[in-house]
Amino acid sequence: MTLFDQFNKPTSSSTIYELLGTNVYQLESLGYISKENDLEQKELDSTPIFNFVPVKYNPPAPVKYIQVSNNIVFIGHKNNHIARIDLSDPKNIEKFTFTQIEDSSLIRKMFLDPSGNHLIIGCKNGENYYLHYPRKKIIKINKFPNKKIESVAWNPIIGSNLSQRTDSILIGTFDGFIYETSFKKKELFVNQLYALPEKNRGAKRIISSIYFQYWPRRSDKIVVIFITPSQLRQFFGGPTLEALFQQNINNPQVIELPSSLHYSQLSIYEEKRGECYIAWLNQTLLFSAKIDMKTFPEHSQPSVIIEQKLTDYPEDDEEDYNDYDEEEEKKKKANPPIAIANTKHHHILLYPTRFVAKMKLDNQTILDESFEDQFIGLSHDHTKNIIWLYSPNSIYEVHISNENRNVWKVFLDRKDYPTALQYSQTPSQKNTIRSQQAEDYFKKNRFEPSARIYAKTSLSFERVALKFSKIHDKTYLKVFLQEKLNNISLQNTPQLTMVATWLVEVLLQLMIKNRNENKMYSQLRTELLSLLGKCKEDKILGNKLIFNLLSAHGISDELVEHSEHVGEYELIISHYIHQEEYFSALEAIKKSQDKEMFIQFIPILLIHAPCKTVTTLKTFGKKIDPKLILPALMRYQISHNEDNSQENQAIIYLEYCVITLGNQDIVIHHYLLYLYAKHNQEKQLLEFLNPQQWVPFYSKRYALRMCTRFNQKRACVNLYSKMKLYEEAVDLALTFDPHFAKVIVQDCNDDEKKKVLWVKIAKALIEQLPPESKKKENNKKRNKRTKKKKRNNNNNLSTDESEDSEEEILRNKLKKKNSRRNNKRFNRRKNKNQKRFNKKRNAKYESDSYDDSYDSYDEKHSGSNSQMDLTTRRGVLNFLMESDVFDIETILPLFPPFQLIDDFKNEVVGTLKKYNRQITQLRTEMETATDNSEKIKKNITNFQGTYRVIGEDQKCEICEKKIFHSDFVLFACQHTFHKKCLEQTMINNFLSKKELDRLKRYQNSIKEAETKVQRKLKLQQRKLLLNKNDNKLKKITSNIIEKKRNSQLNIKSSRLGKSAPKGKHDLLDSNDNNFEQSNLANSLKLNNSQMKNKKNKNKNINNEKSNTKQLLQHTIQKYKSEVKKILYGNCVICGEILIKSVDKPFINLKDEKERFEMSTWKIKKNK
Secondary structure (H helix, E strand, O other), X not given: OOHHHHHHOOOOHHHHHHHHOOOHHHOHHXXXXXXHHHHHHHHHHHOOOEEEEEOOOOOOOOEEEEEEEOOEEXXXXXXXXXXXXXXXXXXXXXXXXXXXXXXXXOEEEEEEOOOOOXXXXXXXXXXXXXXXXXXXXXEEOOOOOOOOEEEEEOOOOOOOOOOOOOOOEEEEEOOOEEEEEEEOOOOEEEEEEEEOOOOOOHHHHOOOEEEEEEEOOEEEEEEEEEEOOOEEEEEEEOOOHHHHHHHOOOOOEEEEOOOOOOOOEEEEEEOOOOOEEEEEEOOOEEEEEEEOOOOOOOOOOOOXXXXXXXXXXXOOOHHHOOOOOHHHHHHHHOOXXXXXXXXXXXXXXXXXXXXXXXXXXXXXXXXXXXOOOOOOEEEEEOOOOEEEEEOOOOEEEEEEOOOXXXXXXXXXXXXXXXXXXXXXXXXXXXXXXXXXXXXXXXXXXXXXXXXXXXXXXXXXXXXXXXXXXXXXXXXXXXXXXHHHHXXXXXXXXXXXXXXXXXXXXXXXXXXXXXOOOHHHHHHHHHHHHHHHHHHHHHOXXXXXXXXXXXXXXXXXXXXXXXHHHHOOHHXXXXXXXXXXXHHHHHHHHHHHOOHHHHHHHHHHHHHHOHHHHHHHHHHHHHHOOXXXXXXXHHOOOHHHOOOOOOOOHHHHXXXXXXXXXXXXXXXXXXXXXXXXXXXXXXXXXXXHHOOXXXXXXXXXXXXXXXXXXXOOHHHHHHHHXXXXXHHHHXXXXXXXXXXXXXXXXXXXXXXXXXXXXXXHHHHHHHHHOOOHHHHHHHHHHHHHHHHHHHHHHHHHHHHHOOOOOHHXXXXXXXXHHHHHHHHHHHHHHHHHHHHHHHHHHHHHHHHOOHHHHHHHHHHHHOOOHHHOOOOOHHHHHHHHHOOOOOOHHHHHHHOOOXXXXXXXXXXXXXXXXXXXXXXXXXXXXXXXHHHXXXXXXXXXXXXXXXXXXXXXXXXXXXXXXXXXXXXXXXXXXXXXXXXXXXXXXXXXXXXXXXXXXXXXXXXXXXXXXXXXHHHHHHHHHHHHHHHHHHHHHHHHHHHHHHHXXXXXXXXXXXXXXXXXXXXXXXXXXXXXXXHHHHHHHHHHHHHHHHHHHHHHHHHHHHHHHHHHHHHHHHHHHHHHHHHHHHHHOOOOOOOHXXXXXXXXXXXXXXXXXXXXXXXXXXXXXXX
16 A cells, blocks of 8 residues: 555544644644734734824914925915924924015915925915025015916936025916926026917816926936826927927827816826826826836827726715715715825825725725814825825824735735735735635646645645545646645654655656656656755655665666765665776766775775776865875786776876875875886986975985985986085986086085086096097007008909919009109198198188187087087087186196197187287276266366356345345356255255265264364474474574583683693694584584484474375365255255155144244135
8 A cells, every 4th residue: 555545545633643743833834824924914904004193283373285205394374484394303393484475475385396405385476485495595486476386396306405406397387387497596597388278268277287207217308297177288208398398289198087176186106116107186087097117109109108097086975965866976976085195006085074095906995084174185205105184273194004915915806816926915815825826727727837836825735635636647746745845844854754755656656657758757767866865965764765665666777876866875886896887986986075985995996997096086186195095006007007008097196196286295205206216207206306386295315215226317316416415416427417417516506516516527527538649549550450451452453363464564563653653742742732721721810710710619519418529529628618617727727738739729719819808898998987087077177167147136045135145055057045045945844864864974074074173283283383492492502502612712712822832732722623623513413413303303294284184174075075965966946856855745834934824825715
């Protein structure tokens, strides 16, 4: 017995509850509605749509007119007082009064714009006034003399709330004229646009209401609608209002309804989407329509007013009419309201003592409220959707709330189910709509949409399911169960399991039934698999139940797919491996993305399908740790590749891990390096050791050990260089490739070590060259061999010609002799010509081809390393010349001492030529330097001779005083400044902190140098004074000594003349003379030496004085020149310093004078 058979049996409600295991309040989706929804519905029904709230306002005089807009109320009283109330602050009531006005000029009508700030007031005597808030003064409109304003159409594109202009507005008058005007600050623009024809007389000429609107997204197209008590006229065109009326003046679109009233009203409701609905108050009927604002009307569509309706007014109460007759019945029906309002779904009709609300859709009266007050009008605030009713002594606010409450019922009666659902508000309303819709579709045999809608209702699940189970085709039951399953909440697990199991069984039955139809079968199959997957996600059905159901119906493919959906991939993979379908097993693994299961099966898959396994491994990315797969990778062999390729899949996967994924595990890096070295992949190994796009993580010692083990010499050299063992690297590189050794040397940053390494390379290359003696011996051996070959050839010829005669032999001998003689002569001539040629060539080489030889050397030997033959001297030389260390001067000593210089001739000449070029370049530079210095000297001398003429009245550009009162500075631009003024302006305005510090340093150093000069001058003056005093003293002492000597000599001579004999006297005289002469000579010598010392001292003092003066003056001049550059380097008015100071302010706020001047610049406002 299936679930379907069990469900056909009648069951009690208690058994259902036991079966489902839930209480009643949780079964809303299975046929029950919660009480909360009923309470919500009752609350909605109890709250009124129109709520009447009396306004607490005590008018100073009876109310005449009220206008409300944008939450602002203007109340006009019979005493010509106007009150303004902002409802955001209702306690603050502002009052406006007219100037002295007679009683006949009482307020007749008021018109308020949508912003609530522009008010037009019309009076009974034809005078009109204008008020623009926040101004307190009411202005008289003089350009409308004796024109009773009956209606105003405000511009829909009005400015801000406090805008001082209204843009273009339309005004309709009592006598049938339409004017265009706009209120600006001081001007009033008035233009007559239209006048009703003379046929319309009396009340028919009153333009009761007027409205205009710009077309959406087209400001050049306008629609104007205005009414009289008996006509509705429409105009459309553009781009201006004047052009619009001229276009429609001959063919106006008119809708006419008979009326004998003197008043009428056009109420408009605009939605945000651009839809506009109108209601026209007529004497007999209420005209309602819609303005089509989607497409602008062309000639084929002459009217913008569509969906026109005429509705009757409600009848008056029976109390007003006691006796019934036909005339009274006509009066009842023809009794029009005094005012109307138009909302989204209702027409509001105001009678003197009644308030009536009618629904637009079905014209049903939903409210008819009577009042004791005698209402005189209403005003509708569209921004807040509040209607204001007013009588002379009372005011009411009508708050509209949830007016679309009963709209869904109207559409439900019309069987417009989508619109009814759109306007429904509670689940119970939606339930009634859907249940009625489902029943309707079921009666019309539209079973599929009926099933879908039934599933969304709260009707009894049993009743609906039995209803569809009676139908022979079970697809509709399937649709109902699917939709019901989607609508049941996840908390109700018993309901979900019951519906899901029933749905699975229905799908299996349909699949077995439609097995021959491919499209239907595939569709059912996909539905089944998606259902099973959803049940697995939501944990609705157990895997055992599903497996039992699928296996009971014998569906194996679906069982596999279901296991994929459910996630039982282990069974699928083991099944595929058992059948040796390794690719499909890998596809299942890829779908599952289960890394643990993949690691479990990798050893088998790497043996049977390694290429595909590696590609699937890449899809997992970082999810799988490569260390866990290393044992399987170590057992892998290239012969296992399924496509017989020679690519190592282990290397491919490890490269992906290292390079793409950025694996930093040292074990992975070491194993990849081991594989590179083992399988002799030298290029990949070198790229691995020197990566450019990723960071390697390996031990250099381990890498060196592996490379030496598998004889990877280039890798070893690279590792030696990384470990900065450059000597070992060069030694190893020289064993197989000297060019590689050169690359290693270039990587070395130490210049001294680089020289040592290059010397090592040079010595190794020179040692490998064959010696010159061996070359000669080899050439001799070759010549001997050639001679022996010739002799053997001659002997062979002689044996062959043994039969010749003796005469022929003699002839041959003679020929040989002659040939030898001729050869000797030829060789002599050849040697002479060779010597001559060598002389000419050397001379030409020394004169002309000196540069060409060096350039040809560069062209020949500037090629790549592969072109160099290192077995020859020329190749070794070119190789070594490429380094930065070696020149020809350093290379030549490394060669053997008895080396021929022929191989190095071009290089030697090239170096000499280089030196010669450098010498000539230095000469030219020296000559240019001397020329420049001479030119500079000439410019200096010429500049010293220049002058500028200054007038007597020349003034300082800063202080504006005469320039000759103090020291001044004159620039080449004819601007003159006092030194002090210029210094002050530069320091205060233009110099930066660094420049000020430099200036202070230079000024302090100048002061210090000047003080040093003064000190040294004082010391030198003191020394000179002391020397002068010493000279005077010495002169005085010498004079005294001479006088004493002379006196002594005189005394001696007198004594000798008296007592001594004559002979003795002569002797004494001679001795004395000798003694005196010797003393005089000694004294003269002393004086001369002293004088010389004094002169030398004075000279030294003077020299020191001059040297110190020169040094200090030179330093002072240097500092003064720097100070001049800073202070007097640029003109303050037109120099570069003014351009650099653009970012600085014009006024120094710290200076009081400048601040005072700044205060005088302020612009004073005119009061």
